[in-house]
Amino acid sequence: MKLILLGPPGAGKGTQAEALARRKGLIQLSTGDMLRAAVKAGTEIGQKAEAVMKSGGLVSDEIVIGIIAERIGQPDCANGFILDGFPRTLKQAEALDQLLISRHTGLDQVIELKVDDTALLSRIENRARETVAAGGTVRADDNAEALKTRLWAYYRETAPLIGYYFAQGKLRQVDGMASISEVAQQIDALLEGGEKMSQN
Numbered sequence: 001m002k003l004i005l006l007g008p009p010g011a012g013k014g015t016q017a018e019a020l021a022r023r024k025g026l027i028q029l030s031t032g033d034m035l036r037a038a039v040k041a042g043t044e045i046g047q048k049a050e051a052v053m054k055s056g057g058l059v060s061d062e063i064v065i066g067i068i069a070e071r072i073g074q075p076d077c078a079n080g081f082i083l084d085g086f087p088r089t090l091k092q093a094e095a096l097d098q099l100l101i102s103r104h105t106g107l108d109q110v111i112e113l114k115v116d117d118t119a120l121l122s123r124i125e126n127r128a129r130e131t132v133a134a135g136g137t138v139r140a141d142d143n144a145e146a147l148k149t150r151l152w153a154y155y156r157e158t159a160p161l162i163g164y165y166f167a168q169g170k171l172r173q174v175d176g177m178a179s180i181s182e183v184a185q186q187i188d189a190l191l192e193g194g195e196k197m198s199q200n
C-alpha cells in the first residue's frame, strides 16, 4: 500500500503516519524527519537545507525529490510506504508519479487531514510548550514567525495538490479536528473501503 498523508503543518500528519505505519507494517517516510537528520549529521544536504527550514520556507524540489527517489528504491519500501510531508509542490507530485510509474506501481490513496486554520497556531504552540515541559528541544521552526511562513507555503504551494489528487480519483478526506484515535479510526475505515474496492 502506498499512501500520502496531506495537510497543513500541525494537522497531525506525523502522529498519524507513525501510528498507521505501526498498525499496517508500512514504512513511514517523512521528508521533514529526513531533512532534520541531515541537518543534525551536518551532511551537504543538511547544510543546504538548514536556513530555509529554520525560516519555515520550502527546501528545493531537487533536494527532496532526490531524497525520496533514493529512499523508495530501497528494499524495505517494496511492500509500501506512507509519505508524510512529501509531496509539497506540484513539481514534487509529478516527479513522484513518474518515479512510481517507472517502478510499475502507483499511489493507492491520498488522505487529506482537514483542519481548522485557526486551530493550527495553538496546536503548534502547545507542541512547543509540551516539549519544553518534557525537557526536550523545540524544533527551530516551531515559533510564530516560522509557522506563518510554513502556513503560507502550504496554502500557496501544497494546497493545489488537493485538486491534483482529486482529479486522479485518489483523494480521501478525514476530519483532522477529531481526537487522535478518532482520526486513526477514520483512516482505517478509508483503507478498508479501498481494499474492498480493489477486490471487486
Ligand SMILES: Nc1ncnc2c1ncn2[C@@H]1O[C@H](COP(=O)(O)OP(=O)(O)O)[C@@H](O)[C@H]1O
Binding pocket: 008, 009, 010, 031, 032, 033, 035, 052, 053, 054, 056, 057, 058, 059, 060, 061, 064, 084, 085, 086, 087, 088, 089, 092, 141, 150
Ligand atoms: N517535501 C518537502 N519540500 C520542501 N521542503 C520540505 C519538504 N518536507 C520538509 N521540508 C522542509 O522541512 C520543514 C519541516 O517539515 P515537516 O516536519 O514536514 O513540518 P510540518 O510540521 O510543517 O509539517 C519544512 O518547513 C520545510 O522547510
